[in-house]
Amino acid sequence: MMVRIVKNLEANAVSGTQSVDRALALLQAVGRGGEQGLSLSGLITQSGLGKPTVRRLMLALIRGGLVQQDPATRLYHLGEESYVLGTLATPRHGLLEIAADAVVRLARASGDTAFVNMRRGSGAVCLHREEGAFPIRTHALVTGTQHPLGVGAGSLAILSALPDAEVETLLADNADQLSADYPTYDADLIWRDVALTRLRGFALNPGRVVAGSWGVGVALRRPDGMVAGALSLAAIESRMQPPRDAELAALLTHEAREIETRLARRMPQTLAQEDTR
Secondary structure (H helix, E strand, C coil), rough: HHHHHHHHHHHHHHHHHHHHHHHHHHHHHHHHHHCCCCCCCHHHHHHHCHHHHHHHHHHHHEEEEEEEEEECCCCCCEHHHHHHHHHHHHHHCCCCHHHHHHHHHHHHHHCCCCEEEECCEEEEEEEEEEEECCCCCCCCCCCCEEEEEECHHHHHHHCCCCCHHHHHHHHHHHHHHEEEEECCCCCCHHHHHHHHHHHCCCCEEEEECCCCCCEEEEEEECCCCCCEEEEEEEEEECCCCCCCCHHHHHHHHHHHHHHHHHHHHHHHHHHHHHCCC
């Protein structure tokens, strides 16, 4: 009897954990939907879950204020509580807050499109895009776009700054997505890109994600050495040829060091605040 009770408790615990994981995955999918929002069918497709399960979990997220559904379009968006939690996390993770002015300077100095990207698990998400003055622009990242690590200049810069063992694990984790969504990429190609990035001192995307859209990127590190994200610039192919690619990388590196200095100044303040709680 006791054994059966223990097994039932364990089964319930597993089921509860699975529901939490599924709800978090749906919340992340809504976040990636950005301002456009995401439909119920879109959530079902992205999650691979059945309609009743998705509806049940979305109702729970709505009750918690993490998600809201537009009454007119029926599309799902992040809710007020998600905004509050993001605001509370800003002192520790507010990369955009610290890097925003650097992205503006990069766009003005280069004339090209500048980005700040943040690592998000096995991927990199674009936090902000700033257009330069050059009239011909590329169809590169938009705010909220997420790529697997290694795909795109900023994402490649992040991956290349990680230890080899972690790179190996991340490529294995992303193998299915790379095969399905980025057929021109595979682990061998990304490993070669990582080696070249480390040799050059900056990442270069030679138009692999969007034809004709080239990019350069450099990683951003936190005071503890962990990789926080990356700065990158994108332009048409003719504007990314040597020696200009290295010149743009030098601009990125200068701004990256400034951001890292700000992160280092902020970290002691954050730790001190936590110690007083």
